[in-house]
Every structure is written in structure tokens, then in C-alpha cells.
Amino acid sequence: MRSPHGSRRSSSCRLPCLATVSGAATAPPVNPIQLTAPSGLPDTALPFNGVSAATFTATSNFQKLTTSPDAGVTGTPFTVSGTGLTPDTALQLVWGTNTATWSVDAEPYTVNYLGAVYSPTSASSLLNNSNSMYVNLATVTTDASGNFTLKTTAPTDFGGNHDIWAVAASVGVANGSFDLLRTITISPKSGPVGTPITVTYTSMDANAYGGGGSILWDNHYAGEIMGNWTRGTASVTIRAAGSVGTHYVQVGDAISFQYMNPIQSPITDDNGATRAFQVTAGNVLPKPSISWPTSVTTNVSATQLTTMYNSALGAKTDQPAALDPSVPRLERCHRAVVPSGRRRRSTSLVCPPQAPAVSRSTSSRSPVAASTAPVRAGATPTRPWAAVWSPTDR
Numbered sequence: 001m002r003s004p005h006g007s008r009r010s011s012s013c014r015l016p017c018l019a020t021v022s023g024a025a026t027a028p029p030v031n032p033i034q035l036t037a038p039s040g041l042p043d044t045a046l047p048f049n050g051v052s053a054a055t056f057t058a059t060s061n062f063q064k065l066t067t068s069p070d071a072g073v074t075g076t077p078f079t080v081s082g083t084g085l086t087p088d089t090a091l092q093l094v095w096g097t098n099t100a101t102w103s104v105d106a107e108p109y110t111v112n113y114l115g116a117v118y119s120p121t122s123a124s125s126l127l128n129n130s131n132s133m134y135v136n137l138a139t140v141t142t143d144a145s146g147n148f149t150l151k152t153t154a155p156t157d158f159g160g161n162h163d164i165w166a167v168a169a170s171v172g173v174a175n176g177s178f179d180l181l182r183t184i185t186i187s188p189k190s191g192p193v194g195t196p197i198t199v200t201y202t203s204m205d206a207n208a209y210g211g212g213g214s215i216l217w218d219n220h221y222a223g224e225i226m227g228n229w230t231r232g233t234a235s236v237t238i239r240a241a242g243s244v245g246t247h248y249v250q251v252g253d254a255i256s257f258q259y260m261n262p263i264q265s266p267i268t269d270d271n272g273a274t275r276a277f278q279v280t281a282g283n284v285l286p287k288p289s290i291s292w293p294t295s296v297t298t299n300v301s302a303t304q305l306t307t308m309y310n311s312a313l314g315a316k317t318d319q320p321a322a323l324d325p326s327v328p329r330l331e332r333c334h335r336a337v338v339p340s341g342r343r344r345r346s347t348s349l350v351c352p353p354q355a356p357a358v359s360r361s362t363s364s365r366s367p368v369a370a371s372t373a374p375v376r377a378g379a380t381p382t383r384p385w386a387a388v389w390s391p392t393d394r
Contacts, residue, residue, distance in 0.1 A: 037229040038296035047155035053094040053134035058172040065176025085146040096131025096163030098206035100228035158232040159203030192282030204232040214254035
């Protein structure tokens with residue numbers, strides 16, 4: 001932080017600092033929690049039949065599977081075919097996919113978002129490790145020439161590349177892939193100002209750069225969406241605004257604001273799009289409505305909601321805190337109006353000497369003490385200028 005003279009003050013930790021039993025200064029603890037999808041949440045099923053595939057390894061000379069087409073959106077019919085395999089042999093076809101969730105620091109009064117967490121790659125022996133788990137797609141049998149053909153449909157799943165392996169006796173003998181692209185739908189497509197518009201975006205990726213999207217209304221940012229628990233699909237509702245005529249809803253790949261040029265990036269499957277909405281004439285407001293969230297079961301225990309140094313202490317524990325003796329004493333500074341030029345004045349913080357320090361419980365918003373010493377506007381303090389911020393300063 002800077003003093004009114006412009007010099008920067010140094011401190012061993014960001015104020016306010018707390019002291020442990022040993023007296024050493026430490027930052028407030030972070031208790032990361034990897035959230036799990038609560039029961040009752042829709043659209044969380046694994047693709048195809050939802051059965052996880054048995055563990056397998058790949059041969060060093062595996063054959064190639066052909067997918068036609070090799071990319072498409074959910075619901076796209078495609079064909080998987082293999083040639084040159086062992087004749088008259090049953091093969092288990094498996095589909096590669098991932099899992100995704102969020103890491104948070106859940107505190108008694110807020111939840112700090114720490115980032116997304118994607119499933120680690122467990123099939124490290126496979127040459128293409130873009131997928132971390134596999135589900136059964138179908139069972140096929142090669143003909144007398146060692147060939148097979150299967151017709152199927154692209155499932156609802158995370159976007160991006162999905163491995164397809166043909167497995168025989170726990171060995172992957174042939175490999176191909178399918179690139180799952182995104183879809184955007186809006187409903188309805190017309191209505192007067194205030195009309196609720198449901199925007200659905202499918203097949204977001206299970207990775208850091210492809211796992212989110214942003215929504216624009218007439219090129220104005222409306223919000224961010226993610227689908228970690230719903231296999232890359234998210235639906236949100238915005239309201240129509242503006243004059244009568246055509247307006248545009250745009251959804252594109254983003255962490256917060258849309259990327260400028262994803263087509264020439266390594267994540268070319270992140271194909272956002274634009275949909276037109278017609279605002280019609282009318283002066284009747286939509287009927288009042290309430291959208292209730294999905295009824296789910298809480299799966300974060302109360303013992304995880306704590307900012308205490310001892311994670312065994314519950315969220316409601318009244319644990320005293322002390323100011324750290326190794327850093328300058330926290331003081332409540334006065335606001336003073338200081339003349340700084342003709343018709344100008346600035347408000348500064350002046351800290352008096354010998355201000356008493358206090359301790360409060362961790363539930364206190366501001367572990368600082370107020371001083372009763374008077375301060376005159378424009379007066380020079382008896383100690384170097386110092387400014388201390390607390391959450392109660394406005």
C-alpha cells in the first residue's frame with residue numbers, strides 16, 4: 001500500500017495478519033474442496049449405456065479405425081469401421097471421455113472459487129491420453145476377413161476429441177476418434193421486450209480453455225456458463241431487450257470474455273455461433289414467474305466450512321484471534337481532510353501514535369482498534385504517515 005506521500009509500505013503479510021500459537025505470521029488458511037455432483041441433478045449420466053469400460057492397454061502396432069464423418073454435434077449419425085483385424089473375433093468398442101468439477105474454498109459466509117478440476121489421465125499406457133476414462137460403446141464381431149462396420153449416433157458428452165478403441169482380451173487392437181462439436185439453441189425465437197429466452201449450449205470441453213462459454217446480447221456481455229457436472233451442456237435464461245426488430249444472441253468459447261480467434265487456435269472444435277431473436281411490438285409484460293433450482297441433496301459437510309487453522313474446528317466455532325506481534329500494530333486510522341490546492345482537498349487516513357490494539361474473534365469483520373486522539377485537518381502526524389485498510393472502511 002502507499003502512504004499519502006507516495007512511498008510504499010512493506011509488510012510481511014497482507015493486513016490483517018493473524019498469529020498462530022507459535023507467534024509466526026501466516027496467511028488465512030485455505031481448505032480446498034473438490035465438489036461432487038449432488039444427487040438429483042439432471043443430465044449427468046455417462047454417454048451411451050453409461051457402463052465404464054474394463055481396463056485395457058494398447059498394442060504397439062494397433063490398427064486404424066475409420067469414423068465417417070469424423071466430427072459432428074450430438075445426434076449426428078456416424079459409422080465406425082475396422083479392417084485387417086483378427087477374423088471372427090468379438091471386440092468391445094469403447095468411447096473415451098472425462099469428468100470435471102470445481103475446486104472451492106467453502107467458508108461460513110462465502111465460497112471462494114479456486115478453479116476447475118479435470119479428471120487425471122489414468123490410461124497413461126494409451127498413445128492418445130486426451131481422455132481419462134472409457135465407457136462401453138458397443139460389441140461387434142469381425143467377419144472372415146477381419147472387418148466390421150458399426151452405425152451409431154454421437155452422444156451427449158463433453159466436446160472435443162474422443163478416442164474410440166476396439167478391445168480384445170484387455171488389449172486395444174485398433175483406434176480411431178470422433179470430434180464432438182457444439183450446438184446452440186434459443187427458445188423462443190421471438191417475443192416482446194422482457195420475453196425470457198432459454199439459451200442452451202452443448203458439448204463444452206472438459207479442460208481449462210474449452211470448459212466455459214460466454215453469452216452476448218447484441219454484442220453486450222450477459223454472463224458466463226459452464227457444464228462440468230452436466231457433460232458439457234448448460235442452459236441459462238436471459239430477457240429480450242431493445243427496439244422492435246432483429247437482435248442477436250451469441251455464445252462462444254470463453255473463460256470470462258470470448259476468445260478472439262478460436263478457429264486458428266489449438267481448440268478449433270469450440271465453434272460458438274449466433275442466433276437471431278425478433279423483438280416484436282407489444283406493451284404487455286410477461287407473467288411473473290419464479291424459477292426454482294433443481295432439488296438436490298447437500299453434500300458438503302459443516303466441518304468443511306471453516307476458516308480456522310485447525311480444520312477439525314467447525315464453522316460455528318468461536319476461536320479467539322490475536323494480532324501478530326511480528327508485524328506493525330494494526331491501528332484504526334482517522335479520516336482527515338487535507339488541503340491540496342486551490343478549491344481542492346483530499347481525504348487521507350492519519351494514524352495516531354500509541355493506538356491501542358485489540359483482539360477479536362474470527363467472526364469479527366475488522367480486527368482493528370479505534371483511537372480517540374483528535375486529528376486536525378492538515379495537521380502533521382507525530383509519526384510517519386500510515387494507512388491501514390479494514391473491511392469497515394468506506
